[in-house]
Amino acid sequence: xxxxxxxxxxxxxxxxxxxxxxxxxxxxxxxxxxxxxxxxxxxxxxxxxxxxxxxxxxxxxxxxxxxxxxxxxxxxxxxxxxxxxxxxxxxxxxxxxxxxxxxxxxxxxxxxxxxxxxxxxxxxxxxxxxxxxxxxxxxxxxxxxxxxxxxxxxxxxxxxxxxxxxxxxxxxxxxxxxxx
Amino acid sequence: xxxxxxxxxxxxxxxxxxxxxxxxxxxxxxxxxxxxxxxxxxxxxxxxxxxxxxxxxxxxxxxxxxxxxxxxxxxxxxxxxxxxxxxxxxxxxxxxxxxxxxxxxxxxxxxxxxxxxxxxxxxxxxxxxxxxxxxxxxxxxxxxxxxxxxxxxxxxxxxxxxxxxxxxxxxxxxxxxxxxxxxxxxxxxxxxxxxxxxxxxxxxxxxxxxxxxxxxxxxxxxxxxxxxxxxxxxxxxxxxxxxxxxxxxxxxxxxxxxxxxxxxxxxxxxxxxxxxxxxxxxxxxxxxxxxxxxxxxxxxxxxxxxxxxxxxxxxxxxxxxxxxxxxxxxxxxxxxxxxxxxxxxxxxxxxxxxxxxxxxxxxxxxxxxxxxxxxxxxxxxxxxxxxxxxxxxxxxxxxxxxxxxxxxxxxxxxxxxxxxxxxxxxxxxxxxxxxxxxxxxxxxxxxxxxxxxxxxxxxxxxxxxxxxxxxxxxxxxxx
Numbered sequence: 049x050x051x052x053x054x055x056x057x058x059x060x061x062x063x064x065x066x067x068x069x070x071x072x073x074x075x076x077x078x079x080x081x082x083x084x085x086x087x088x089x090x091x092x093x094x095x096x097x098x099x100x101x102x103x104x105x106x107x108x109x110x111x112x113x114x115x116x117x118x119x120x121x122x123x124x125x126x127x128x129x130x131x132x133x134x135x136x137x138x139x140x141x142x143x144x145x146x147x148x149x150x151x152x153x154x155x156x157x158x159x160x161x162x163x164x165x166x167x168x169x170x171x172x173x174x175x176x177x178x179x180x181x182x183x184x185x186x187x188x189x190x191x192x193x194x195x196x197x198x199x200x201x202x203x204x205x206x207x208x209x210x211x212x213x214x215x216x217x218x219x220x221x222x223x224x225x226x227x228x
Numbered sequence: 229x230x231x232x233x234x235x236x237x238x239x240x241x242x243x244x245x246x247x248x249x250x251x252x253x254x255x256x257x258x259x260x261x262x263x264x265x266x267x268x269x270x271x272x273x274x275x276x277x278x279x280x281x282x283x284x285x286x287x288x289x290x291x292x293x294x295x296x297x298x299x300x301x302x303x304x305x306x307x308x309x310x311x312x313x314x315x316x317x318x319x320x321x322x323x324x325x326x327x328x329x330x331x332x333x334x335x336x337x338x339x340x341x342x343x344x345x346x347x348x349x350x351x352x353x354x355x356x357x358x359x360x361x362x363x364x365x366x367x368x369x370x371x372x373x374x375x376x377x378x379x380x381x382x383x384x385x386x387x388x389x390x391x392x393x394x395x396x397x398x399x400x401x402x403x404x405x406x407x408x409x410x411x412x413x414x415x416x417x418x419x420x421x422x423x424x425x426x427x428x429x430x431x432x433x434x435x436x437x438x439x440x441x442x443x444x445x446x447x448x449x450x451x452x453x454x455x456x457x458x459x460x461x462x463x464x465x466x467x468x469x470x471x472x473x474x475x476x477x478x479x480x481x482x483x484x485x486x487x488x489x490x491x492x493x494x495x496x497x498x499x500x501x502x503x504x505x506x507x508x509x510x511x512x513x514x515x516x517x518x519x520x521x522x523x524x525x526x527x528x529x530x531x532x533x534x535x536x537x538x539x540x541x542x543x544x545x546x547x548x549x550x551x552x553x554x555x556x557x558x559x560x561x562x563x564x565x566x567x568x569x570x571x572x573x574x575x576x577x578x579x580x581x582x583x584x585x586x587x588x589x590x591x592x593x594x595x596x597x598x599x600x601x602x603x604x605x606x607x608x609x610x611x612x613x614x615x616x617x618x619x620x621x622x623x624x625x626x627x628x629x630x631x632x633x634x635x636x637x638x639x640x641x642x643x644x645x646x647x648x649x650x651x652x653x654x655x656x657x658x659x660x661x662x663x664x665x666x667x668x669x670x671x672x673x674x675x676x677x678x679x680x681x682x683x684x685x686x687x688x689x690x691x692x693x694x695x696x697x698x699x700x701x702x703x704x705x706x707x
Contacts (some may be wrong), residue, residue: 058486075322112315117314132360149324155497163291164606166291166294169295169299169375170294170295170299173296173299173517181302182302185299185302185303185305185306186306188303189303189304189306189307192307193307193308193311194308194311195314196314197314197317198316199564200314200318201318201319204290204292205289205290205291206290206292206318206319206322207290207319208318208319209319209320210319210320215317216318218317219313220346221349222312222313222316224336225335225336225337225340226333226334226335226336226337226340227333227334227336
């Protein structure tokens with residue numbers, strides 16, 4: 049690939065990087081969120097997002113890639129997670145590393161409220177980032193683990209659309225009529 | 229405020245048909261926050277309402293609506309099974325999603341099937357067991373009678389006769405109707421267990437559930453088998469004709485032949501409490517060319533059936549269980565033949581007094597590499613010596629055979645040149661003190677040995693640390 053280097057006189061580093069990414073497609077990928085924030089990440093990190101991995105395979109990942117469905121704040125969180133998880137430690141071989149990563153994950157998610165986690169789920173789904181999607185889903189599941197239906201409704205503001213009779217019928221069925 | 233509460237959660241709501249990209253345009257706007265997204269959505273839905281002062285307090289909105297069904301399912305799948313019922317009671321959408329996760333089910337209530345509730349709540353079932361539902365329940369009785377997978381309550385005054393199953397069983401027509409309801413709603417059905425069906429019910433089920441692979445038919449009869457050919461993808465079949473003390477029905481050569489001609493692709497077959505004879509078994513052997521496993525349980529077959537086993541060209545595993553006799557007059561030995569592909573023979577809970585039958589059976593199965601005898605009675609040294617007919621045994625497991633002695637065991641296994649591993653558990657008459665030198669040198673050559681013939685076996689404890697009896701042919705030269 050011919051390197052079309054432009055003189056670096058006052059051009060913003062972002063443009064330089066965009067050009068560089070044209071000529072050196074194996075190093076950095078530039079992502080732009082829906083609200084204009086840009087993130088430059090290593091190709092290895094970008095490949096965690098299957099949607100981008102496919103673009104790289106198909107050679108369409110030259111310039112900056114716009115991520116239209118995700119805002120900057122969410123995208124930055126996702127990239128932060130992806131960077132930490134570029135290499136997943138093997139549970140059998142490196143227990144220490146796995147434990148450290150797990151505790152980092154726990155801290156990562158501690159600071160986030162439910163609203164953000166939902167946004168992360170939607171974004172991870174769009175980007176096809178299995179690892180984060182699974183982790184975020186587990187986090188939401190942990191919110192509702194061992195809670196009664198009423199408490200679950202409370203957490204998510206779900207409307208109870210059962211009539212008392214319907215609810216009674218379902219409870220009876222669950223108790224008596226079948227077994228998994 | 230009130231509009232917020234009426235936020236629809238019904239399946240038809242456009243809010244539910246979302247994919248994450250749908251929220252794209254909304255999330256694009258740099259200053260949009262989630263609550264504004266939703267209020268914008270609501271405004272879009274009802275253009276006439278100007279809800280500027282919507283208490284767009286995020287806490288009023290059902291947050292899970294932003295998730296598609298598949299995303300919500302991903303979350304629900306991570307919850308423990310103990311919470312299945314709680315999840316189902318949150319709202320109708322969750323009930324529906326949760327129901328779609330169930331694949332296997334044992335049903336206890338017939339109304340649940342007939343009313344269609346079973347298929348509407350659980351549309352993706354692949355494995356359904358209806359037997360207990362076909363028995364009229366008496367829930368307020370304190371007596372629960374269990375036999376293998378069937379369990380039901382019996383009333384305290386049905387003590388003298390043992391007809392409680394016959395008396396409390398749903399009649400054929402009812403069962404068939406239930407099968408029709410089930411079939412119309414469960415297209416993914418792969419396995420079904422049912423009692424007292426007829427061929428009509430089976431035919432209608434086969435029409436709707438074309439993927440049906442496994443059937444277990446209790447109180448099966450020759451007539452019922454007429455419907456079996458309709459199940460074109462059937463791979464596994466278990467027929468229970470009679471169970472002593474519970475119910476009785478008859479599967480004879482007629483039924484077996486119909487079965488043979490209708491189910492040519494069977495891989496697994498179990499015949500329990502069936503009658504029949506050489507002809508029926510031969511038909512199955514000849515027609516079911518890919519049959520891999522055959523189990524015969526509590527058979528009531530006519531003598532002479534063992535010779536038919538040589539017609540099973542692909543049979544790898546033969547299991548004989550709960551039989552009071554094997555075959556009292558199996559016919560002349562030269563006509564017995566041999567089951568060509570057989571690898572494993574398992575005898576469980578059988579009476580092995582019948583020496584003629586044993587001789588014939590061992591002759592037909594002489595090529596097996598794995599022999600497993602468990603909880604059988606009547607196996608004395610004489611009977612076991614017939615096992616010398618096996619030419620290629622590599623693995624032997626004996627459990628719960630209390631008459632066999634050490635010398636009886638020894639005379640046979642020293643004869644087997646290819647024996648590699650052995651397991652002897654709870655065979656009380658086999659004593660450590662009687663182990664001869666030849667036997668112990670055989671032990672040292674085995675790749676694997678489990679030796680616990682009696683609770684006071686000293687050998688197993690003294691084998692500790694010596695390396696004998698563990699995997700490790702590197703320690704010992706092979707013969």
